[in-house]
Structures are given as structure tokens and as C-alpha cells.
Amino acid sequence: MQFFGTTMFAILLLTMGTFLAGNSKEVVTFIEKTSSMSASVFFTQSTTATQLRTTFKAVPETKKKLRILLVPGHEPNFGGAEYLDIKERDLNADLALILARYLVEDGHYEVAMTRGKDGWNPDFQNYFTAKDEEIKAFVRSQKMEMVRLIEEGKVFKMSKQAPHNAAQSDVALRLFGINKWANDHQIDMVIHIHFNDSFPRKPTLPGEHNGFTIYTPEYQYSNSQATAEIAKNIFKRLARMFPVSSLPKEDQGVVEDQDLIAVGNSNSVDAASMVIEYGYIYEPQLRTPDVRRLALKELAFQTYLGLADFFGEASLVAGSHGSTLLLLWQMLKYSRFKRHLLIKVFIPHQAIHATPARSRGFLVRARVRHSMHFSINSESKTSGVLSEKRHAQNFANFFNQT
Structure with missing residues (x-):
């Protein structure tokens, strides 16, 4: 070893x-x-x-x-x-x-x-x-x-x-x-x-x-x-x-x-x-x-x-989330200030001001922008996690627009 x-x-x-x-x-x-x-x-x-x-x-x-x-x-x-x-x-x-x-x-x-x-x-x-x-x-x-x-x-x-x-x-x-x-x-x-x-x-x-x-x-x-x-x-x-x-x-x-x-x-x-x-x-x-x-x-x-x-099995480690990044949204949903802080901490200045073509592949930037533009489903049993189907559609729409 x-x-x-x-x-x-x-x-x-x-x-x-x-x-x-x-x-x-x-x-x-x-x-x-x-x-x-x-x-x-x-x-x-x-x-x-x-x-x-x-x-x-x-x-x-x-x-x-x-x-x-x-x-x-x-x-x-x-x-x-x-x-x-x-x-x-x-x-x-x-x-x-x-x-x-x-x-x-x-x-x-x-x-x-x-x-x-x-x-x-x-x-x-x-x-x-x-x-x-x-x-x-x-x-x-x-x-x-x-x-x-x-x-x-x-x-x-x-x-x-x-x-x-x-x-x-x-x-x-x-x-x-x-x-x-x-x-x-x-x-x-x-x-x-x-x-x-x-x-x-x-x-x-x-x-x-x-x-x-x-x-x-x-x-x-x-x-x-x-x-x-x-x-x-x-x-x-x-x-x-x-x-x-x-x-x-x-x-x-x-x-x-x-x-x-x-x-x-x-x-x-x-x-x-x-x-x-x-x-x-x-x-x-x-x-x-x-x-x-x-x-x-x-x-x-x-x-x-x-x-x-x-394999036709529900993931044994995924829980109720279809993405590791949904948990970030859940933690930050209560504070607009924290969402802006997330941008400043994780997103390079050049990426924020990049052209649409340059930003197309920038996963986290896209997710932060997306999370600030679409509401959270507060009635969900997972409390604050976006509907997976709705998330997928919105995220796809974001990429199609850029």
C-alpha cells in the first residue's frame, strides 16, 4: 500500500x-x-x-x-x-x-x-x-x-x-x-x-x-x-x-x-x-x-x-439531491448577501464579465446566476431544494440562451 x-x-x-x-x-x-x-x-x-x-x-x-x-x-x-x-x-x-x-x-x-x-x-x-x-x-x-x-x-x-x-x-x-x-x-x-x-x-x-x-x-x-x-x-x-x-x-x-x-x-x-x-x-x-x-x-x-x-437502482449515496451543488443553494437560500458573497468567493472576476461564448461552460457561474433567477420550492419535503425536473429545464434554458 x-x-x-x-x-x-x-x-x-x-x-x-x-x-x-x-x-x-x-x-x-x-x-x-x-x-x-x-x-x-x-x-x-x-x-x-x-x-x-x-x-x-x-x-x-x-x-x-x-x-x-x-x-x-x-x-x-x-x-x-x-x-x-x-x-x-x-x-x-x-x-x-x-x-x-x-x-x-x-x-x-x-x-x-x-x-x-x-x-x-x-x-x-x-x-x-x-x-x-x-x-x-x-x-x-x-x-x-x-x-x-x-x-x-x-x-x-x-x-x-x-x-x-x-x-x-x-x-x-x-x-x-x-x-x-x-x-x-x-x-x-x-x-x-x-x-x-x-x-x-x-x-x-x-x-x-x-x-x-x-x-x-x-x-x-x-x-x-x-x-x-x-x-x-x-x-x-x-x-x-x-x-x-x-x-x-x-x-x-x-x-x-x-x-x-x-x-x-x-x-x-x-x-x-x-x-x-x-x-x-x-x-x-x-x-x-x-x-x-x-x-x-x-x-x-x-x-x-x-x-x-x-443498473436500475436508486443511488445509495445521492439522497434526495440530483446534484452536489443543490446543497449550496439550500445553504444560501435565506440570504441574498450570501449569494452575492458566493459569487465573489468562487467566481473569478474575468468569468463574471466574460462573453456568453466564454461563460458557456462555466458550471458554477451558471448555477449561481440560475439560482438567483429562479425561486426555491419551499413546500418541498427537502426544504429549499429545487424540483429536479424544473432545475434541469431551467439550466438547459440558460445554456441555450448563452
């Missing part, structure tokens, strides 16, 4: 423990290795939505939890988008840890993380080293099979896809290694966590695009159907609170991809696997630490609620 700054992660070992990281208490679970599995076989579903839901519903009786692997994008010490002093690789790790807490608290999931801010989970680091030749053979085998099937016309090569940066060879090998590790440990679901960037742009200036998107395996891959169903539920939750990517192709919201290693390039991962690009690195809600913490928590929470929706 290792600690990385204030971020702590662990590999699952069939037990659950409570650990201290800095001044905060983290609860994590651990996954043990199972018998090795072969990689996905074309034309056969490696996982199905029905299988996943059955396992989920049986957890109280079987005690066999859903196994989720969270992969904060990029290497611990390099790679990923950067804007001013904000590094994507750090945002990815922060969001992954918040999401892990929600999942573990729910009780249906065992959660593993590949890395923290300052280093790899030692189990993955050891796996990359000890299994280096096996991983290389695995990659060769999967790619050769993919090429063969394309040449025989049994699998179609997708030509028009969203643009991606090519991973360095050593980074790509580790990504394939993560896929193989997930197969070896019979992981049910893999979520790769990223933030996006626009090119070209000047280093000190925001880019053209904003918004989130979710990449899923292309339909010919064995893990595609289950992943697509899960992604649609997560998308619906995120889209209620955040704008969808404005980049062409990404603006579909849920986008199939054949080339991304993370979703199973060459049919290389059995689990339902997706890449969530949670927004663009320079978006206003990510620029200042206080607002960033609120935004990351909300992104993680909506992802967790999307999973709960997929």
Missing part, C-alpha cells in the same frame, strides 16, 4: 479497509487476481448489459461486487493537456479519486485505480515490468488478428473518426498492458478519465471548443454493446449539467471509436470500456482551485448517478 501526496489508491484484495491520507479518510477496496482470460473474440460479446445487471442485483446475496477499474489518463509525471498551471494528468487523478469514493460508498463495487498524482499503483508498475514480453505478444496477436479480419472483409476499417493524438510507443504499450491486466482480473468495467484540448491555440489563451464527450468501442468490438448502454446513461446525467462538446464528431455526445487503445483497439479488452473527456482543460470552471473542486466533484457525482441509472 502506498500514499502519493494526499492521493491514495490501492489494488483490490477481496477485503475492505479504511486508511488515512493526509487529513482525510479514504475508504478503498481491493481486487485479487483471477485465472487469466483470453482477449475478446470477434463476433462474440465478451460482456453484456444483462450479465452486468444480474451481477449487480445479486451483490447482497453473493457478495460478489462489480469490478471497476478507473484509469486517470496519461502518465503520472508527463503527458496530457496543459493550460497555464493546470495539468490534465492531475485533474484526471483528482476526479478518479472522487469517483472511487462514491463507488465504494455505494457498496456494489470493488474499485481499482491505475495511478495517483505522483506515481503508478505499484501493482501496475510491477505488472508492466514482469509481464513486458507477455504484453508485447498480446499486442502482436491482437493486431495480427485485426489485420487478418480486415483483409478478409470480415471486419471493416473505420475511416472517418474523431482526431486523436498518437500515443508514444512505451505509453501505448502500457495502455495495452492495462487492457491485459483488466482481462486477467476479470474486470467488469473500465473508465478512462480525461480532459480535452483544442488545437491550435496559444499556450496562454483558451481554445475554440468546450464541452464533454464519451468514447465507446466501435460496434464490431466484443465489448461494444454493453459499453454503449452504460455510456448513454452516464451521458444523460452529464448532459443535464454540462454542455456537450462543440467539436464536430464529438458533438454526438457518445462517439464510437475503433482506434483508441483505451476502449479496446484491436478488440483487446473484454470489459465494458469507455473514455470520458470531461471538458476542455481551459474551461472557466477549471481555472481556479475553489471552483475546480466543485466542478470535479459534480462531474464524478453525475458519472456515479449514470451508473446507478444503468
